[in-house]
Amino acid sequence: MSYAHNAAYTLDEIAQRLGATLVGDGSRRVTGLATLSDAGPEDIAFLANRAYLRYLTDTRAAAVLLHPSHADACPTASLTLDNPYLGYALVSGLFDPLAARDEPGIDASASVSDTASLGQDVQIGPNAVIEAGARLGDRVIVGAGCVVGADTQIGDDSRLHANVTVYHGVMIGKRAILHSGCVIGADGFGFAHDGSRWHKIAQLGGVVLGDDVEVGSCSSIDRGALGDTLIGDDVKIDSQVQIAHNVQIGDHSALAGCVGIAGSTKVGRHCMLGGGVGLSGHLTLCDGVQVTGMSLVTNSIHEPGVYSSGTGAMNNAQWRKNAVRFKQLDDIAKRLARLEKEQRSR
Numbered sequence: 001m002s003y004a005h006n007a008a009y010t011l012d013e014i015a016q017r018l019g020a021t022l023v024g025d026g027s028r029r030v031t032g033l034a035t036l037s038d039a040g041p042e043d044i045a046f047l048a049n050r051a052y053l054r055y056l057t058d059t060r061a062a063a064v065l066l067h068p069s070h071a072d073a074c075p076t077a078s079l080t081l082d083n084p085y086l087g088y089a090l091v092s093g094l095f096d097p098l099a100a101r102d103e104p105g106i107d108a109s110a111s112v113s114d115t116a117s118l119g120q121d122v123q124i125g126p127n128a129v130i131e132a133g134a135r136l137g138d139r140v141i142v143g144a145g146c147v148v149g150a151d152t153q154i155g156d157d158s159r160l161h162a163n164v165t166v167y168h169g170v171m172i173g174k175r176a177i178l179h180s181g182c183v184i185g186a187d188g189f190g191f192a193h194d195g196s197r198w199h200k201i202a203q204l205g206g207v208v209l210g211d212d213v214e215v216g217s218c219s220s221i222d223r224g225a226l227g228d229t230l231i232g233d234d235v236k237i238d239s240q241v242q243i244a245h246n247v248q249i250g251d252h253s254a255l256a257g258c259v260g261i262a263g264s265t266k267v268g269r270h271c272m273l274g275g276g277v278g279l280s281g282h283l284t285l286c287d288g289v290q291v292t293g294m295s296l297v298t299n300s301i302h303e304p305g306v307y308s309s310g311t312g313a314m315n316n317a318q319w320r321k322n323a324v325r326f327k328q329l330d331d332i333a334k335r336l337a338r339l340e341k342e343q344r345s346r
Helices: 009-020 051-055 066-073 082-092 316-327 329-345
Strands: 021-022 043-046 063-066 077-080 170-172 183-186 191-195 199-201 207-209 220-222 227-229 289-291 305-307
Touching: 009 021, 009 063, 009 077, 009 082, 043 082, 063 066, 063 082, 170 183, 170 329, 183 207, 207 220, 220 227, 316 329
Parallel strands: 043 063, 063 077, 170 207, 183 220, 207 227, 289 305
Antiparallel strands: 021 077, 191 199
8 A cells, every 4th residue: 555646757757866778668657666566657666685586577667777787678668777776765755645745834733932943944743742942944853742842953844754852962963853652761770779779870972863864763862861863874774773872883884674782882874783682881883894684793893894602593403402502512522622632742
C-alpha cells in the first residue's frame, strides 16, 4: 500500500537529475517507483543486486535503473549509471509523499512559548510544545505531540515526526530527520553508590547533532554528564538504538537497529555497526571500522577493517557440544603448552 503523491516525471528529467545515460523514449512519463517484479507500465524499477537479475527480462516497468553491464538484457527503456542503488535512493525522493508538505503554520492546539524563536515557513502540529528560548530554523516541521525543550536549537529544513521529545539545551543541525518516539537529551545513566543506595549524578551537558543526521523511531541519545554527547554530520541511526552520555560518533557513520553504546566511547568517521552490536564504555574505534551484527566490543579498535564476535546459529545438539568444549578450552590450552614444552626439551 502506498500514498497517492501525484508526482510525474519524464525519463529525460530523471536521467538529467541522476546524470544517467538513457536508452529509450525520453518523453515517456513515470508516476511511481517499484521493484522489477511489481512494476507496471507507469513505474520506474531498479536493478542493484545480481540476485534479482532473473526478474529483469519479464519486468513491465517503463524503465529500469541499472549498471551498464546489464543494459543489453533490459527489455524496456534503461537508465544506466555506475551505482544504480544510489540512483534508486535519489529517485525515491521524487516520489516520497512526505516531500509534498502541508502549508506552514502553527496548529491552534500547539503551545509555543512567547520567548521561542521561529524561522520562516515553520510548521507546528497539533498538541506540540515549544518551550522557552527554543529556536527553530526556516522550514522546520514539528509533528503532532512533539516536545522541544527550553533553549534547544533546531536547524533549517529539519523534521520531527510525531511524538518526538527533544530535551532542553540540545543543538540539532540542518536537515535532521527524527522519527516518532525518539528521545534526544534525556539524562545519562549516572549514579554513585554509597554502599547501601544510589545517588543521582546531575547530567549537566547537552547533545549536539550535526547536519543531515537521521535518528530512527524509539532511539535514545543521552545528554552528557559534563561535556556534550556529540553526533557528527551525516550520521544515520536506526530504530531502538541506545547512545549513552558523552559518546562521540564521527561523520558519515551508520548504526543499525538495537545497537547499544556505553558512556564516553568514541566512534570514528565512516564506521558501520551492525544490528545488536554492543560497545563497552570508554573505548575508541578508529575511522573505517565495521562491526558485524550481534558482536560485543570490549576493547578499543585502532586499525580499520571488519570485526566480529560470537557464533552464528547452529543445530542445538551441535551447539551443546560446542558449549561443553568451550569450557574445556583453558585446560586444553594448558595441556598443549605442556606437550610443546616437553617436545622442545627432547
